[in-house]
Amino acid sequence: PVPYFSLNNGLKIPAIGMGCWMGDVGGGPAVEEMCANALKNGYRHLDTAFGYGNEEHVGKAVRESGIPRNEIFVTTKLWNDCHHKVKEAFEQSLNNLGLDYIDLYLMHWPMAQIDDIVLGPEEHPTIVDTWKEMEKLLETGKVKSIGVSNFGIKPLKRLLSQCKVVPVTNQVESHPCLPYLELKNLCEENGILITAYSPLGQSNRVFLADPDMIKIAESHQVTPAQVAMSWAVQRGTVAIPKSxxxxxxxxNISLVTLSDKEMDLVTSLHKKPGMHRSLLAYHHDGGVVFGWTYKQLDWP
Ligand code: A2P
Incomplete structure (x- = not known):
């Protein structure tokens, strides 16, 4: 069985979840089938977002699984163009999922957008304004925990200096090519779990073919992907691979125990030439990430 981690509010989260981002296609019935299969095969944690366009299908898989609701951990996220209407957006997500409550609601990006216009970090609603609205959601009982996503050090420090409720998690891209050591330290000092998205590097998986990864995998009779998953959990991060x-x-949910030496090897993989890469960096061209500038994201 997949281990659990404790959140800073005492609730538990399965250390591995199914990432439900299916690319631009959204997913439709394919995501429903993926989630149903995941639940049949031992997954108890599904990670979706309003922005993925497939909450309906994820929710349907949960409702039709026959597994008690309180045994499944469901995450969804507030989209950028809804920061000025958090309550409404949350209700919409809950409705899409067809569930009575959501386990975890995340601010998807540290950036608000009105229609297609991205607001600067100081324009309202700021991330702090938005977070205050998210804190209010906890009082409804319809969400158990709140957190953030894609927060670099700067926006995270800013939020921490002004929040009442500390986020339970910061969900960021993380894998052996992108261990985010400094961000991870900051999170740990504040009781925030890192959730690693794209823990297998999505389309940018150079580390799976690395000779050291292959050697470690062979010695445990597993695949390099399983080494990456085991490393992620053993270093104390939740991981949400999509398959x-x-x-x-x-x-992806069959883990092995790595030695300290093996852990160190994987953690330093990103120092090898050409290895330090992120999906965002991969997509970014002259500082533009999906059409947003790093400045707008206030990253790091
Ligand atoms: P597939 O769905 O066909 O298994 P990430 O979660 O890091 O974004 O990576 C997702 C990508 O990695 C998907 O293309 C998925 O393809 C592939 N993938 C998932 N699990 C594994 C695995 N154990 N080994 C190799 N590739 C995998």
Missing amino acids: ANLERMRQ
């Missing part, structure tokens, strides 16, 4: 393939989704 629609039965064999691979089973692999």
Whole structure:
């Protein structure tokens, strides 16, 4: 069985979840089938977002699984163009999912957008304004925990200096090519768990072919992907790999225990030439990430 981590509010989160971002296609019935298979194969944690366009399908898989609701951990996220209407957006997500409550609600990006216009960090609603509205959601009982996503050090420090409720998690891209050592330290000092998205590097998986990764994998008779997953959990991060393939989704929750030496090796992989890469960096061109500038994201 997949281990659990404790959140700073005492609740528990399965250390591995199914990431439900299916690219621009959104997913439709395919995401429903993926989630149903995941739940049949031992997953108890599904991570979606309003922005993924598939909350309906994830929710349907949860409702039709026959597994008690309180045994499944469901995460969804507030989209950028809803920072000025958090309550409404939350209700919409709850409705889409068809559930009575959400386990975890995240601010998807530290950036608000009105229609297509991205607001600067000082324009209202700021991330602090938005967070205050998210804090209010806790009082409704319809969300158990709140957190953030894609927060670099700067926005996270800013939020921490002004929040009443400390986020339970900061969900960021993280894998052996991107261990985020400094951000992880900051999070740990403040009782915030890192949730690693794209823990297998998504389309940018150079580390899976690294000779050291392969050697470690062979010595444990597992795949390099399983080494990456084991490393992620053993270093204390939640990981949410996406796989629609039965064999691979089973692999991703079958962990091994790595030695200290092996852990160190994987943690320093990003120092090898050409290895330090992120998906965002991969997509970014002259400082533009998906059309947003790093300045707008206030990152790091
Ligand atoms: P598939 O769905 O066909 O298994 P990430 O979660 O890091 O974004 O990576 C997702 C990508 O990695 C998907 O393309 C997924 O494809 C693939 N993937 C998932 N699990 C594994 C695995 N164990 N080994 C190799 N590739 C995997």
